Amino acid sequence: MAVATSRSAPWAGADAWPAVRRAPFVVVLSGISRSGIVDAALADPVLHEAAIPRWEPDCTAPCDALLWRLETVSGEAVNRPGLLAEYWHRRPYAMTLRLVRYLPGSAEPEILDEATLGTRGPRAAFVASVDRLAMRFVRDAALGRSRGPAGMKPAPAPHGMPGWLDAMRSRWRDRLMTEWWSIGSSDAPLKQILSGGGPGAISWYRAEAGHRYLADPFPWPGTNRILCEEMPLRDGVGRIVSVSVQAGEPGNPAVHLDDGRHHSYPATFAGDGKVYCVPESPDRGTTKIHVLHDDGTLEPLCLVAPHARLADPTLFRWADRYWLACTDLDLGTHDNLCLMHAPGIAGPWIKHTNWPVKTDIRGARPAGMVFALDGRLFRPAQDCAETYGAGITIHEILTLTESDFRETQVAELRPDATGPFPHGLHTLVHDGARFWVDGKRFVFDPGQFREKLLGRASRLFS
Secondary structure, eight states: OBOOOTTOOOOOOSOSSOSSOSSOEEEEEESOOOOHHHHHHHTOHHHHHHEEEEEOTTOOSSBSSOEEEEEETTSOBTTSTTHHHHHTTOBTOEEEEEEEEEOTTOOOOEEEEEEEEEOOSOHHHHHHHHHHHHHHHHHHHHTTOOOBOOSSOOOOOOBSSOHHHHHHHHHHHHHHEEEEEEEEEEOOOHHHHHTTOOOOSOEESSOSOOSEEEEEEEEOTTSSEEEEEEEESSSSOOEEEEEEOTTSSOOSOEEEEOSSSOOEEEEEEEETTEEEEEEEOOSTTOOEEEEEOTTSOEEEEEESOTTOOEEEEEEEEETTEEEEEEEETTTOSSSEEEEEEESSTTOOOEEOSSSSSEEBTTTOSBOBOOEEETTEEEEEEEEOSSSTTOEEEEEEEEEEOSSOEEEEEEEEEOOOTTSSOOSEEEEEEEOSSOEEEEEEEEEEOHHHHHHHHHHHHHHHHO
């Protein structure tokens, strides 16, 4: 039996979350090593109002005190020497972590929280993301906001080439190649898509690489136009445009939002006789719900989150409330799902009790409109483990309240490896007649390659 040191105190009760707590409870915290992120989190006064964590990184169960331990799905401590190096930049580019509770004297684990992080990118950034997630788990558990088991399959064990070699390969691909996106449509039935049958044949538009690409398609209800992001291949920011698809090929884009800031993902929602649009505006506090008028003007209606940086905000209605699904860029670029709700579209908009409700690089960030079918609710999400927008996972939302959220994956859409866009599938919407998606392929861009090399050289010799 692992015995806590003199810094620990026995846990007095069997109920971890009494309705009224007279004093902070003491908990032994293990499975995580000391770092600047961990130290700052452990010193948080909000945390100490609820719990007093005693950091004992190597303590294991059974323990004579209440124990919270950061573990992998196989039960290994996250701070086991060499463990993070085994996961970094290796397939499947995802790592599932858990905060597990052991009652005093027990070796039976209970999952308090669970999430799956991406492992690509700089190694130091990956380690920091693990520390941030671990301490978010601890803080939420202390405040009684743990999410429990994720209800998703954990990521498989790492395999493939060594991380350093895979990271080098990725860096050279990023230097030599750039992303080219386009939008496409499919006549597949809704039930076929939601049951995992795939989109079938996709008619792609502007498949040949040029100077500006189209992505993030959303229907403009009541018209024959599609709203989307128009993005320069390099040296610019995205803007919101619409294209006509009546003749089967987009015409010249009409510009709706171009103010010098980046805008994308013009999520639309029809209700109350109006069309609403919530473009992604990732600067802090700039996410707005607009009314999209018949003449194409966007009239701001309300701010959603004045202090947050949100990606892919997706508006929908369920159970007499309006909901906004999004990703909080301050928590992570591609791996978290956050929810807001309001009694009316104009607000006030309130954060879900659990923020985020889900962390999973394989299926958290929104990937298009939420579908209601036969009284069931389905949410497409991005799988960004291997690359940004690598594929789409479709989830059925099982529980959606102001304080709870549960969903389960029901389908997966992958790009056609033999098609013109084999490297990504990113957005899924329906215009009432057909599905719209966007696809990605990597293309060689000599100009961008030259600029990347010059930029790297200037940094090295500056």
